[in-house]
Amino acid sequence: MTAARTTHTFDGVAASAAYRSALEVIGAVEPRVADAISQELTDQRGSLKLIASENYASPAVLLTMGNWFSDKYAEGTAGHRFYAGCQNVDTVEALAAEHARELFGAPYAYVQPHSGIDANLVAFWAVLAQRVELPALQQAGARHVNDLTDADWATLRRALGDQRMLGMSLDAGGHLTHGFRPNISGKMFEQSSYGTDPATGLLDYAAVRARAREFRPLIIVAGYSAYPRRVDFAAMREIADEVGATLVVDMAHFAGLVAGKVLTGDFDPVPHAHIVTSTSHKSLRGPRGGFVLAQPEFADAVDRGCPMVLGGPLPHVMAAKAVAFAEARRPEFAGYARAVADNAQVLAEGLTKRGARLVTGGTDNHLVLVDVTGFGLTGRQAESALLDAGIVTNRNAVPADPNGAWYTSGIRLGTPALTSRGFGPGEFDRTAELIVDVLSATTPTATRDGRASQAKYVVADGVADRTRAAAAELLAAHPLYPGLDLA
Numbered sequence: 001m002t003a004a005r006t007t008h009t010f011d012g013v014a015a016s017a018a019y020r021s022a023l024e025v026i027g028a029v030e031p032r033v034a035d036a037i038s039q040e041l042t043d044q045r046g047s048l049k050l051i052a053s054e055n056y057a058s059p060a061v062l063l064t065m066g067n068w069f070s071d072k073y074a075e076g077t078a079g080h081r082f083y084a085g086c087q088n089v090d091t092v093e094a095l096a097a098e099h100a101r102e103l104f105g106a107p108y109a110y111v112q113p114h115s116g117i118d119a120n121l122v123a124f125w126a127v128l129a130q131r132v133e134l135p136a137l138q139q140a141g142a143r144h145v146n147d148l149t150d151a152d153w154a155t156l157r158r159a160l161g162d163q164r165m166l167g168m169s170l171d172a173g174g175h176l177t178h179g180f181r182p183n184i185s186g187k188m189f190e191q192s193s194y195g196t197d198p199a200t201g202l203l204d205y206a207a208v209r210a211r212a213r214e215f216r217p218l219i220i221v222a223g224y225s226a227y228p229r230r231v232d233f234a235a236m237r238e239i240a241d242e243v244g245a246t247l248v249v250d251m252a253h254f255a256g257l258v259a260g261k262v263l264t265g266d267f268d269p270v271p272h273a274h275i276v277t278s279t280s281h282k283s284l285r286g287p288r289g290g291f292v293l294a295q296p297e298f299a300d301a302v303d304r305g306c307p308m309v310l311g312g313p314l315p316h317v318m319a320a321k322a323v324a325f326a327e328a329r330r331p332e333f334a335g336y337a338r339a340v341a342d343n344a345q346v347l348a349e350g351l352t353k354r355g356a357r358l359v360t361g362g363t364d365n366h367l368v369l370v371d372v373t374g375f376g377l378t379g380r381q382a383e384s385a386l387l388d389a390g391i392v393t394n395r396n397a398v399p400a401d402p403n404g405a406w407y408t409s410g411i412r413l414g415t416p417a418l419t420s421r422g423f424g425p426g427e428f429d430r431t432a433e434l435i436v437d438v439l440s441a442t443t444p445t446a447t448r449d450g451r452a453s454q455a456k457y458v459v460a461d462g463v464a465d466r467t468r469a470a471a472a473e474l475l476a477a478h479p480l481y482p483g484l485d486l487a
Helices: 012-029 031-045 059-064 087-104 116-140 150-161 184-188 205-215 233-243 255-259 296-303 315-328 331-353 379-388 416-420 425-440 463-477
Strands: 164-168 190-194 219-223 246-250 275-279 290-294 367-371 394-396 410-414 442-446 452-459
Touching: 012 031, 012 059, 059 315, 087 255, 087 290, 087 315, 116 150, 116 184, 116 246, 116 275, 116 290, 116 296, 164 205, 190 205, 205 233, 219 233, 233 246, 255 331, 290 296, 331 367, 331 416, 331 425, 379 394, 379 410, 379 425, 379 442, 379 452, 416 425, 425 442, 425 463
Parallel strands: 164 190, 164 219, 219 246, 246 275
Antiparallel strands: 275 290, 367 410, 394 410, 442 452
16 A cells, blocks of 8 residues: 555645744744644654554644634524624535535535534434424424423423333443443443453444344444454344334444445435534544534424534534545545555554454454553553553453443554554554553553552563664654644
């Protein structure tokens, strides 16, 4: 895979001048902020970033966020605002929505959510509004909730609070926003989970169907943050239809693989889900933010995301979404997405052949989940030891994790960011070697009572230094934002 098909292309001279000027203006007011911005670029350039939820946005996307769109209030939607003077916001929001529809082949797109959790909340409340609130209004002969009698309103509130959600369990790779108690979604719904086959770690669709039949949820959530395989969304839609549920798919992690046509057919959620939510960063390489795709019957309800769930949209971020979606519609983005998936398989194979145990034995997408108990470590120890050696990962639970959600038994690795730098199969195999070297050289320290610590560890002398030097060689061959010079 050539760098030209994976890395950002931009005018380094123009970008350098833009950022130097910006930092000069910032530094004149608060030099410590300007210094922190410069240092962040230095730090990112100098680390092997394998966090599956992170990436590198293009200079065009980043620069789009630093402008006077930030000064605008724009509650409402394009052409229907509660503030005057939003004609330019209308333009960029309409462009972002147009690019999102075309990119994903969706009939409707809503680009206002500030994050993935906001996108999910918009989706969940849209389902409640369409399937619970609207029938209640029709039965009461009212046009708006404000027109309901106190008795009808009390009945509706009870009905809204009695709804159920079925989502993937956290240890199987699901996400907190899919109905779990620490998150607001878990306070909105009675929640139940489906997991994975204990023997394979793979989704068991027959078990999901059986749970759905028993639980009878209003919403079934599909999608994941740490499941390294494809999901059959056609099968999930069949299950949802059978029990009368609305299928919501959270594709925040793998949206880039959908946009790049790596995930197609039954593995593309857009043709099968009633509503799809996502972030615009991660594998899409856009700004931090969220968006919602929906079938036409949910469009009006989703459009009421502000004020139903959201405050005022962020016009400068919507403008950056428009730029990022436009970039993703270019032919070269498909090459990038394909490289992300291919590189993940190389990373998985490189880890496996060196003795690492992977959840499900491999990957079909952009991420790899390593069970580090084979090295005698917790996820927290593995994460910290790798960071000492210049490799940035995050600890993550594995199915039936004995160490819980804080210490965990795994680390999650992703290929989107380093693929954006131009890493290919050779570099990812070498990265796998470095990871195993560090984990093999790491030993838990003993607690006062003689037990192995879940947090403290020691890395054998010289290993971290050698790994940082080897990582520096890989990174030097694939510089981040080549041609961008702040000096």
